[in-house]
Amino acid sequence: MSSYTKTYRVIGLMSGTSLDGLDIAYCEIKKQQDSWSFSIQKTKSIDYEKKLKNQLKNTVNIDSASLLAFHNDYGSWLGEQVKTFIDQHKLQIDFVSSHGHTVFHQPEIGLTYQIGSGQHIANACHQKVICDFRTNDVALGGQGAPLVPIGDKLLFSDYDFCLNLGGISNISYDLNEKRIAYDISPANMLLNLICTKINLEFDDRGKLSRNGILNKKVLAALNNLEFYDQPYPKSLGYEWFLENVAPIINNAKDSAENLLHTSVHHIAEQIARAIKKTGKQNSSLLITGGGAKNDFLIETLEQKLKGFSKIVIPETNIIDYKEALIFAFMGTLRDRNEVNCLHTVTGAKSDSSSGVIYYPS
Structure with missing residues (x-):
């Protein structure tokens, strides 16, 4: 049996509902035969400044045009943080995998929405980006959560x-x-x-x-x-x-x-x-x-x-970066077109390989 090992170098991004900030984790994820392993190599946690924190908190209350504009602006901001992180550590990566920040999560009416435009992230950091991991599962009748x-x-x-x-x-x-x-x-x-x-x-x-x-x-x-x-x-x-x-x-x-x-x-x-x-x-x-x-x-x-x-x-x-790591891993599975959403967990009709891929332009 082949002992061929494939290593993926991925930056995972996580912003949680507690609004404490953005977690960035550069991970090396390895597949050897049928088993996976990982190492978290570099990390950074960025506290949200008061203005941005308030904007994120208030996204549920703003009009649709303002929300879509902020979705793009927040994506650019995420991409800028990634570029700074890459430059600081002189990293060579395969792609960025972003959870985004959840604004709406009402799967009972077929709705889940994470802001942080993948195209804007990709353009700002000049890297391939995989994001939007929940939408496909909800479209398949699932909760779109939990993904971890x-x-x-x-x-x-x-x-x-x-x-x-x-x-x-x-x-x-x-x-x-x-x-x-x-x-x-x-x-x-x-x-x-x-x-x-x-x-x-x-x-x-x-x-x-x-x-x-x-x-x-x-x-x-x-x-x-x-x-x-x-x-x-x-x-x-x-x-x-x-x-x-x-x-x-x-x-x-x-x-x-x-x-x-x-x-x-x-x-x-x-x-x-x-x-x-x-x-x-x-x-x-x-x-x-x-x-x-x-x-x-x-x-x-x-x-x-x-x-x-x-x-x-x-x-x-x-403790601090497990979710960022797992979104890096979910991006890796998506890149391989392998299952990363389990229907036994979400209630969807089937397992799926979820996430949307964006390339910088």
Whole structure:
């Protein structure tokens, strides 16, 4: 059997719902026989300046012409960041793989929209670009989310569960030889909303939430949200959060510390519930995303999973850049015209090789 190895040099871009910034990861992704491996070589996280952050936050409210113009401008901005990154590290790459920034995600009406024009990225950084990974899956009747499970399955198969704690918590695992994955609950999106009330970006290491006390009324209101009783496949968007979760927090008459403490318990309870439902005892749970650095959240989750699942926190590069890595990997699969969207995860009619390819001009 041939031991031929093919290496792809890809820059992955990720901008999450928590609006904390743009993650850039230069990855080397290797295919040898039937197995994949990766290394994250260079990384950069760019905080959004206040103006850009506000623009991204307000995209759900602007008129269509303004949104399309911003889609192009944001694409040019992404391309400029990539060009600077390439020049700084003197990189030779095969292509850029961009998630974009999600504005609308309403798969129940056949709609998902990520801004960051691929053509504008390509023209600004003079590289081939692969992006728009969700639209095709939604066109096939799927949720267009979550997308990360293909990477979990092929790059992180050593773990029973892969949990990402970003703006939203989502989980991925194998059950009866099928990959299952779905969004569990809001995570940093919820905690950061509370932090804005006291002029903070986020709760560093969960120090504030640790000092709070439980608000049972708010916890019950959060736990009783209809979404939690729906079967998977299912996914969450910012619009759902604004309509269903933000009012509970905004109408609560309590301190930020107490609301943070309560929200941490809510997030941990929903995650523990999802894991215990599988019946997979003595399992390993890999946690990545910004929430992996919230010590109080991790400790609370450990308590709720005691004797059931062992939490694994990987090295910082994986915590911070796993999603950028997986979008680099999804781009690689698309470039090879191989499956990168799993219908068992999204609910689509079939697996697909999703993503649109743009060339610089």
